[in-house]
Amino acid sequence: MLNNLKDYHLILASQSPRRHQMLKELGLEFEIRTKEVDEVYPEELTPEQIPVYLAELKASAFESDFTNNELVITADTIVCVDNWILGKPKDREDAFKMLSALSGRSHQVISGVCLKSKDKKVSFATTTNVHFKELSKQEIDYYIDNYKPFDKAGAYGIQEWIGFIGIDGIEGSYFNVVGLPIQRLYEELSKF
Template identity: 60%
Template sequence: MNWIPKYKFILASKSPRRQELLKSLGIDFEVQTKDVDESYPNHLPPDKIPVYLAEKKAKAFTNGLNNNDLLITADTIVVLNDHVLEKPVDYDHAFQMLSALSGRIHEVITGVCLSSTKKSVVFSSLTNVQFKKLTNAEIDYYINTFKPYDKAGAYGIQEWIGSIGISHIEGSFYNVMGLPLQKLYEEFQKF
């Protein structure tokens, strides 16, 4: 079955996880990146932030697309009690984040923007994730071994901490990794 639309796919992401996930759909694509300011208005509710940032990233490419290009941009955030947990700046910040997530449920929201020269479509996906109560030793081991400084919320679900610490998820596992594949597949077909 050839479900893949006849586009030249461009993934605008430095994330090795997003690149790996898109490959798993059997799509040939190239990676193009631009540095984009990832700030957002303070008044935005958390569930609107990832879509806002995905669109902002897409706008950086607006004038560079050809007729057959389909650009994919995305942004993922972690939200605990309506507070956005960004990427940690150092060990202490990562430890603080993981301690806050320990024993609690949080949301992971990914916003995706698909853009061509003719149209743009945005969507988001939300997954609820529950951590068991983590020990200080487990948090320390994870941070020192995996150095999760490039990950929102200071963790990767596909890494050791996900294997030993996540007791329940409701929603897309791949969304937590950074790209909601099933929803993306459906949006490709509609596009």
């Protein structure tokens, strides 16, 4: 469908199985290739700027390797509640603290995406507002013990048990909360 990309070799720089699946569902052929990046960002960035900065940082790690026909797709997702940036939890205690902070409140899930080739770069962010019902300690414990959400920003996956029982509303892209704003990505790829 994205005929403008037929001359590109697509690289998805992500280990996320959810991102792999969504890109596959777009009908794209791509290679998965990642590079180690120290995910540190300047303190003065706004929540909307942080995931874009990190996605661009991940893309820049490929600069010295680029061939003429490669297009790398990088992404980063954060969860933000009251200007507190929640990345991936360090351990069980951290996951519990994050889910307790989200309980009974609204928060933002912000994904930054960078598309980069040898001579072009396009970056964007997408924000989704998510509202959790009040979660009991038992519900949080059950989720952490059974789903081990240590690879997820904000310590939860909307597509898992906690999303089924705990999220009572979202405004914006559901897929953004899963980890990739796929509709916006499709638009940007079609213009690349």
